[in-house]
Structure formats: C-alpha cells, structure tokens
Amino acid sequence: MADKTMESALLRNSNFFTSNIPLISTRSNDDKEVVGIDLGTSRCCAAVNRKNGITTIPLDNTGERLLPSFVSYDEESVKCGKVVFERLRNYSKSTVFDSKRIIGKKFGDIVIDLFWPYGLTEINGKVFIEIRKFNGNNEPLVNGLVSAEEVAADLLKHIKQKSDEFRGKKLTKAVITVPATFDIAQKIATTEAAKNAGWDEIILLPEPIAAAFAYFIDRPILNDSVVLDIDDFDPFQDGMISINRKEFEKMCEPLLNKVRNTLVAALYNSNLNANQINKVLLVGGGSRMPMIKILLQKTFPDSAHSCEENPDEVVAMGAAYYAQSIY
Incomplete structure (x- = not known):
C-alpha cells in the first residue's frame, strides 16, 4: 500500500518531466532551505544558492566537492567517499558502489558487473547486496545484507550532513536528479532513500533537464538543441x-x-x-x-x-x- 501511495504521489507531481521548463530566476537568495543533488553512479555532487550565486558544496571529508559514491560497512559508523575508495583493496567485501545501477530494479533486470566485489540475492521479490558487516567492537565481520535503497540513503545522509554544515542550518528540501530512463519503481526507491536520509520534501528532476538549467542560465536556449x-x-x-x-x-x-x-x-x-x-x-x-x-x-x-x-x-x-x- 505504501508503494502505491508513493507511486500515486509521484505521478501527480511528475509534471516536471513533461511540462515546459519554468522561468529561471537569477536572483540570489541564501535563505532558501533547499539543495540540488546529483546522486551519481560514480560520484555525487551538491549545490546551494548563496549571496554570490549557486555554489557547490565540499562533500568529501577531504574537502573535495565531488563525493565518490562508495559506501563501507566495516565499522560501526558507515563511511562514504574517497576514504572508502582508497581502502577498497583491503575492505572490498564490505564496500558497495554502483548502487544506482541496482536501486529499484527487479533481480532479473540487473546487469551484473563482474568487477563488483559483492553478490546479489533476492528475498521475497526484493534485491539485497551481500556484504561483510561490522558486528561489534573487536568482533570479526559477519555476512550481512543491505539494499541499494539503504546504500543511497547512507550517501544522502552524508550529503545532508555536509550540506547542513555548509549552510549553517538544517536544509529540509532537496531536488535530486535521476536518469531520464528511471521508471516509477526506481523513482520510488530514490524518494524513499531521500526520506530515510532526513529530507522532508523531495523533487526528482531528470538529469538532462538539470544540465539544461545549468548551461542556459545566462544564455538563450537554441532551437533543436x-x-x-x-x-x-x-x-x-x-x-x-x-x-x-x-x-x-x-x-x-x-x-x-x-x-x-x-x-x-x-x-x-x-x-x-x-x-x-x-x-x-x-x-x-x-x-x-x-x-x-x-x-x-x-x-x-x-x-x-x-x-x-x-x-x-x-x-x-x-x-x-x-x-x-x-x-
């Protein structure tokens, strides 16, 4: 029932997939509690509006703006980003990446990558990722399961924390980009992940439309582009x-x-x-x-x-x- 409710809400609010692009405002207003997020397959990026205009947020703990979409579960606190990628050789069995290629899909629709250090399993029609997880202080890692939605939520939690710190206040709204080919199930899964990460209001925007906004903010949109x-x-x-x-x-x-x-x-x-x-x-x-x-x-x-x-x-x-x- 929850999925049906979410699907109905998405269908009611999905006019931005087909309607005309709204007029672009060039006014800077740093009071808005909203962030734009590119939840990428390989890397994530986020941007907010400040007095001097739109600026990207340093998402990685190294201070870099791009956050590698790598999540590790080998310690009590989930880790994201470059530190996970750099530890991949030693902790590959506890690391998940490419979750965007899995989220919201049925098992039979997923193209398995031979480079993935993890396996996939299906339980009651839901796909889970097989990893080695933290099991308490000084305890060996144990076999565990995590869904692609959980991985996306952990990435988005990290992004939310960094966004809140950057703006100095709690941001409650997020515009999250998704591939234009995402189906309803993938949109539902992404929205659920964002809600679980702490965002109160989420809008999904096709990535090509977001790119058009960035390119044409200060120039005319040409026909047949x-x-x-x-x-x-x-x-x-x-x-x-x-x-x-x-x-x-x-x-x-x-x-x-x-x-x-x-x-x-x-x-x-x-x-x-x-x-x-x-x-x-x-x-x-x-x-x-x-x-x-x-x-x-x-x-x-x-x-x-x-x-x-x-x-x-x-x-x-x-x-x-x-x-x-x-x-």
Whole structure:
C-alpha cells in the first residue's frame, strides 16, 4: 500500500518531466532551505544558492566537492567517499558502489558487473547486496545484507550532513536528479532513500533537464538543441589497474558503440538528422575523455560543442537553479 501511495504521489507531481521548463530566476537568495543533488553512479555532487550565486558544496571529508559514491560497512559508523575508495583493496567485501545501477530494479533486470566485489540475492521479490558487516567492537565481520535503497540513503545522509554544515542550518528540501530512463519503481526507491536520509520534501528532476538549467542560465536556449549525458564510463576504473590510453580506448569500444547506437536511435525517434542539431552539450566527467569528444564531433560535425570547465558539477548546479526557480 505504501508503494502505491508513493507511486500515486509521484505521478501527480511528475509534471516536471513533461511540462515546459519554468522561468529561471537569477536572483540570489541564501535563505532558501533547499539543495540540488546529483546522486551519481560514480560520484555525487551538491549545490546551494548563496549571496554570490549557486555554489557547490565540499562533500568529501577531504574537502573535495565531488563525493565518490562508495559506501563501507566495516565499522560501526558507515563511511562514504574517497576514504572508502582508497581502502577498497583491503575492505572490498564490505564496500558497495554502483548502487544506482541496482536501486529499484527487479533481480532479473540487473546487469551484473563482474568487477563488483559483492553478490546479489533476492528475498521475497526484493534485491539485497551481500556484504561483510561490522558486528561489534573487536568482533570479526559477519555476512550481512543491505539494499541499494539503504546504500543511497547512507550517501544522502552524508550529503545532508555536509550540506547542513555548509549552510549553517538544517536544509529540509532537496531536488535530486535521476536518469531520464528511471521508471516509477526506481523513482520510488530514490524518494524513499531521500526520506530515510532526513529530507522532508523531495523533487526528482531528470538529469538532462538539470544540465539544461545549468548551461542556459545566462544564455538563450537554441532551437533543436540536445543535451547528451555520457555516464557509461566509470572514472574510477583506471585507478585500479595499470593501463595506457590506447588499451583503455580499446576496452571501451563496446561502450562507444553503445553510445553511438543510442545517438542514432535518439535522432531517429525524434525525426531529426544530425545536421539539424545546432548545439551539443557535454555533461559528466566522462565527457572530458578525448574519445567521447571525437565520437560526438564525428556524429554532429555541423554542431557547436560545449563543455563547461567542471562538467561533473553541471547537473548538481542545474538542480540548484531549478530549486531556486520553484521555491
């Protein structure tokens, strides 16, 4: 019954997926208790509105703005971020990452990654992640289960704590971005995770829409533009193995073909030709890679290609701009 209620609420409030983008306000108002969050597969980012405008929050305990989406359960206090990634070699069985690829999905719909150090199991139709968990002081780790929703909630709790500290007050509202392809079950799971993390009011915003907000806050929106969100590449993989650029690009060929096929399908479904696209926006850390830029330039040779200085912060900043416009 709870899921049905949540689904009804999402359907009632999902007009932002299809309606016109509201007018963007450029007024700075740091009294708003709202944050924009990019709950990323590999890294998370959050932004708020301050007197000098939208700014990103140092989320990692190192002071870095980007928080690796890694969560560890080997100690009494759950840890998130770079410290977890750096301890991965010794505590891999207690660490969860890529939870966004699992959240809200049925077991049969999940694409298992051979690099995952954890297994998955299904209990009464719900998917759980098999890990080694903390079991008291000086006690050995024990086998345990955690859901992707719990992992997302732990990431969001960390983000909320850092956001509250950064603003010096409790933030109660959050605009959280999700892939445009997320279905109702995935949206419900993400919303539940945010509520469990302590957010009172949550709005889900498609990542491409958030990116458009960030790019077009101070410039006109051109007709027939397309936002391309490249997130099929894990920026942490090359930190785990020794590899040169040529080898990496060879390994990525299947993913590049997937991106290429997705672009062709998107054009076909939109009844557009590549030469009708006048601007391509590159979003996400993966868009920094030369092979991605080359692929897009070959696919859209007549388009203007734009990439911000910090493309992995664009979605979070767009979510914050959106929040500023509606609250």
